[in-house]
Amino acid sequence: xxxxxxxxxxxxxxxxxxxxxxxxxxxxxxxxxxxxxxxxxxxxxxxxxxxxxxxxxxxxxxxxxxxxxxxxxxxxxxxxxxxxxxxxxxxxxxxxxxxxxxxxxxxxxxxxxxxxxxxxxxxxxxxxxxxxxxxxxxxxxxxxxxxxxxxxxxxxxxxxxxxxxxxxxxxxxxxxxxxxxxxxxxxxxxxxxxxxxxxxxxxxxxxxxxxxxxxxxxxxxxxxxxxxxxxxxxxxxxxxxxx
Amino acid sequence: xxxxxxxxxxxxxxxxxxxxxxxxxxxxxxxxxxxxxxxxxxxxxxxxxxxxxxxxxxxxxxxxxxxxxxxxxxxxxxxxxxxxxxxxxxxxxxxxxxxxxxxxxxxxxxxxxxxxxxxxxxxxxxxxxxxxxxxxxxxxxxxxxxxxxxxxxxxxxxxxxxxxxxxxxxxxxxxxxxxxxxxxxxxxxxxxxxxxxxxxxxxxxxxxxxxxxxxxxxxxxxxxxxxxxxxxxxxxxxxxxxxxxxxxxxxxxxxxxxxxxxxxxxxxxxxxxxxxxxxxxxxxxxxxxxxxx
Ligand SMILES: Nc1ncnc2c1ncn2[C@@H]1O[C@H](COP(=O)(O)OP(=O)(O)OP(=O)(O)O)[C@@H](O)[C@H]1O
Ligand SMILES: [Mg+2]
Numbered sequence: 001x002x003x004x005x006x007x008x009x010x011x012x013x014x015x016x017x018x019x020x021x022x023x024x025x026x027x028x029x030x031x032x033x034x035x036x037x038x039x040x041x042x043x044x045x046x047x048x049x050x051x052x053x054x055x056x057x058x059x060x061x062x063x064x065x066x067x068x069x070x071x072x073x074x075x076x077x078x079x080x081x082x083x084x085x086x087x088x089x090x091x092x093x094x095x096x097x098x099x100x101x102x103x104x105x106x107x108x109x110x111x112x113x114x115x116x117x118x119x120x121x122x123x124x125x126x127x128x129x130x131x132x133x134x135x136x137x138x139x140x141x142x143x144x145x146x147x148x149x150x151x152x153x154x155x156x157x158x159x160x161x162x163x164x165x166x167x168x169x170x171x172x173x174x175x176x177x178x179x180x181x182x183x184x185x186x187x188x189x190x191x192x193x194x195x196x197x198x199x200x201x202x203x204x205x206x207x208x209x210x211x212x213x214x215x216x217x218x219x220x221x222x223x224x225x226x227x228x229x230x231x232x233x234x235x236x237x238x239x240x241x242x243x
Numbered sequence: 244x245x246x247x248x249x250x251x252x253x254x255x256x257x258x259x260x261x262x263x264x265x266x267x268x269x270x271x272x273x274x275x276x277x278x279x280x281x282x283x284x285x286x287x288x289x290x291x292x293x294x295x296x297x298x299x300x301x302x303x304x305x306x307x308x309x310x311x312x313x314x315x316x317x318x319x320x321x322x323x324x325x326x327x328x329x330x331x332x333x334x335x336x337x338x339x340x341x342x343x344x345x346x347x348x349x350x351x352x353x354x355x356x357x358x359x360x361x362x363x364x365x366x367x368x369x370x371x372x373x374x375x376x377x378x379x380x381x382x383x384x385x386x387x388x389x390x391x392x393x394x395x396x397x398x399x400x401x402x403x404x405x406x407x408x409x410x411x412x413x414x415x416x417x418x419x420x421x422x423x424x425x426x427x428x429x430x431x432x433x434x435x436x437x438x439x440x441x442x443x444x445x446x447x448x449x450x451x452x453x454x455x456x457x458x459x460x461x462x463x464x465x466x467x468x469x470x471x472x473x474x475x476x477x478x479x480x481x482x483x484x485x486x487x488x489x490x491x492x493x494x495x496x497x498x499x500x501x502x503x504x505x506x507x508x509x510x511x512x513x514x515x516x517x518x519x520x521x522x523x524x525x526x527x528x529x530x531x532x533x534x535x536x
Contacts, residue, residue, distance in 0.1 A: 061412060082359055085415030093413055097408055102399075109396070111414050116396050160414065 012037045012164055012195045013058065013089075018049075018067035019219075020057050027053040029219040030067065034198055035164065040190045042206040042227065043199040044240050045216035049198035052094060054216070055166040058197075059091045073165070086114050090157040094168035094199075097153035100142025104133055107141050107152055111159030118161065126155040129185060139194045147178035154185070164195045171202055183209045203240035207231045215240075249371045253443040255483045256378035257436050260385060261460040262467070262475040267389065268425045269469050270401040271408070271418070272327055275426055276334030276457050277318065278433030281311040283341045283452040287351050290360045295489040304377075304438050311434020316427040321425035324408075338453065345449045347495055356448040360441055385432060389472045397421070411466050413455030455498060462501040466508045468515025471522050474514040478516065 011034040020028040024078045027050045035041045043051045056062055058069055060081040076084055090111070098107050108126060112119040127134035130151045136144065141152060150170060157165055170186065171179040183205050190196050200206035207213055207227040215223040215236065223230070230236050244252075261278065268275035285307035292298040292306060318337075322330050342443060345351045352358065362370040392398050394434040408418045441447055461480055467474025482504070488499045493500075508515060 024426065056413070059413060061409075080417070081412055082415040082417045091413045093410060097410070099403055099410075102402065106399055106402075110399055110411075110416075113396055113400055114415055119473070 010037060011035055012072055013197070014070045015054070015058065016070075018054070018057060018063050018064050018069065020053055020064045022053075027219050028064070029058065031216070031221050032067075033197075033214050033217065033221065033224075035195050036211075037163075037195055038190070038193070039212065040186065040196045040198065040210040042203070042210040042213040043197065043216055044201070044203050044206070044213055044230075044236070045199070046201065046239075048218075049216040050219040051216060052168055053219075054169060055091060055168050055199060058084075058166060059089055073142065085162075087096045087158050088161070088163040090160050090162035090165055092153045092157045092165065092167040092170065094172065098144075098149050098156070100140065102141055102142070103138055104116045104141050104152060105137040108133070108137075108156050108159055111156035113160070115161060119159065122161060123158045126158050129158070129189075130155050147174055147181065150174060150178075150182060151185075151216070154182075158189075162194065164197065165189070166197045168199050169201065170198060171200065171205065175210075177206060201240065204231075244375065246371075249375065250443070251484065251487065253371075253374055253439075255479055256375075256382050257443070258438050258460065258463060258479045258483055259382050259475050260378075260436050260439075261456075263341070263385060263389060263472060264429040264436070264474060264478060265453060265460055265464050266469060266475065267429045267432075268330070268391075268422070269464070270398075271404045272325060273322075273325075273330045273422060274334070274366055274425070274461075275305050275330055277315065277330075277426075278334075278436075279310075279336045279452055279456050279460070280334070280337035281314055281346060281433030282339045282437035282440065282451075282456075283338070283428045284437065285310045285434035286347050286441040286447055286452075287345055287357065289438040290357055290441040291350065293361055293442075294357075294359065300442065306437070307434040307438035308431050309434070309478055312427050312431035314431075315430020316423070317412050318430075319426040323426060324341075324419035325422075330351050334457075335454075338457075342449050342452060352447070353455040354449060355480060356446055360445040360447070363442060363446070374439070374443055378443070381435060381439065385435075386472065391440065393472060397424075399509055401425070420465045439532050458501060462505045465505060465515055468517035470514050470519050471517055472521060474517035477525035 013035040015031060015033045017033045018028050019026065029052070031054060033041070043054065045051050053062065057064055060076065060079050064077060068075060070076060071084070071087065071089060092110065108123060109116070109119060112122055132148055133152060133155055141149065144152060154167065167186065171181050186196060186198065187209050198206055198210065207230055210227045213225065213227050213230045214221050244528050264278040265275065288310060289303040289307045293300070293303050318333065346354045364370040364373050400411060400416045403416060404418055404421060414419055463475050463478045466482065467478030482501065486494045486500065
């Protein structure tokens with residue numbers, strides 16, 4: 001995978017010393033990560049480590065009290081989510097993700113909220129990735145299986161023509177076979193040029209698929225490196241890969 | 244047109260518009276009762292302009308709409324994305340304050356009411372026909388605008404906000420701007436209704452614009468169904484008309500009847516009578532008939 005231990009020369013995303021709190025709960029402490037334009041990067045961490053908070057802060061949902069974020073060389077530290085979506089960041093939220101009482105098509109079109117005129121072409125791309133969604137487009141999203149829902153959530157994120165996709169726990173709650181499919185699609189998307197930031201608790205598959213990884217613990221980055229090296233790290237093995 | 248029929252039809256039209264003024268902000272789960280206060284403010288100031296400054300009806304109507312929009316817009320900076328209960332409390336407060344101000348202003352007739360709002364035609368009959376036409380033209384125009392909104396990308400985004408506003412925000416929907424836009428539009432409709440009501444009745448009383456009117460508009464929205472704009476077209480004529488068909492002695496129980504019906508509907512059909520699946524089925528049915536013929 002040509003992974004290197006060092007940060008990329010020209011990052012598409014650079015988070016530097018970010019701290020974010022919910023009232024008195026400090027969810028991120030001085031966290032720094034970078035993602036290169038062609039990379040898949042994984043965030044590892046237990047429940048409550050701050051993975052979701054980091055992704056939502058990058059998108060502009062939470063306002064950091066210190067630190068900075070830049071996207072493609074531009075500072076976006078306090079830029080609201082709608083503008084970041086327009087400029088090419090999109091998020092696949094964990095778990096819930098879709099609107100069950102809307103059709104599959106409406107769910108996808110929601111992803112194109114800011115570029116509806118391009119939606120026919122984008123829909124074609126998404127249906128190319130996920131043929132099952134084309135067949136089900138008039139169906140209520142609530143009737144989809146767990147794996148199909150995850151595909152719909154990823155498909156919706158692609159509708160806004162992103163350059164960086166943040167995917168929060170793509171494998172959670174899915175059968176191993178479906179998890180393999182999802183990771184294969186993530187790798188294909190990356191091969192097509194999308195930069196991807198994943199968060200995962202089950203690290204094996206994620207480290208196999210990604211270039212580099214960061215380990216978060218209670219809001220701090222405690223370890224970072226090439227995925228191949230992290231996979232061999234005894235601490236990681238014990239904590240996240242399982243026996 | 245006989246006076247009783249005129250009053251029935253005119254107020255039914257105004258009730259449809261007022262139910263829509265609650266429908267719009269409820270698209271993002273806000274109960275924006277301020278529209279009743281907008282009705283009072285625009286109704287009274289409009290009537291005052293007609294009575295004392297000799298403003299023509301069209302100018303008063305425009306004033307009423309703009310005043311409603313302005314008040315709604317300014318307050319929406321504070322409550323555009325406020326939690327539902329905060330929006331309700333602001334609405335109640337506005338209703339209470341406007342009612343108190345009106346009751347204490349001699350220029351508005353105080354608790355006695357404001358009388359003698361001019362006719363807009365030479366004869367009483369002409370006045371009724373013109374008012375009838377203006378009210379139902381307003382229903383058609385406002386209804387068409389709401390339909391356009393609901394079927395647009397913004398309508399889709401409001402449906403997403405209704406279910407989960409945090410999730411909607413993740414694909415770049417600006418929840419506050421959406422709430423502000425809907426509140427402003429709703430208040431403009433409230434202002435419009437105030438002027439229409441003033442010229443229908445040709446007199447205004449402060450006690451009309453109170454919690455009891457919220458009860459009426461809300462009942463019509465929730466019994467008709469809040470998930471589409473069409474429910475109120477069914478519920479208003481029925482709910483507004485039904486008590487007239489009953490004996491006089493029962494009529495004063497109108498609000499109690501509404502309350503009981505509302506509770507029953509909320510229990511057995513929480514989304515109201517007309518729902519989105521129902522509209523879709525009707526749409527397919529009509530489509531099938533068109534293709535057959
Ligand atoms: N809305 C909130 N209000 C208060 N505290 C919050 C909120 N959201 C998250 N937190 C806290 O912030 C910390 C980080 O949470 P976050 O959701 O980012 O973790 P996570 O790594 O995504 O966890 P998980 O794997 O369970 O999804 C946790 O301590 C959590 O309790
Ligand atoms: Mg999380």
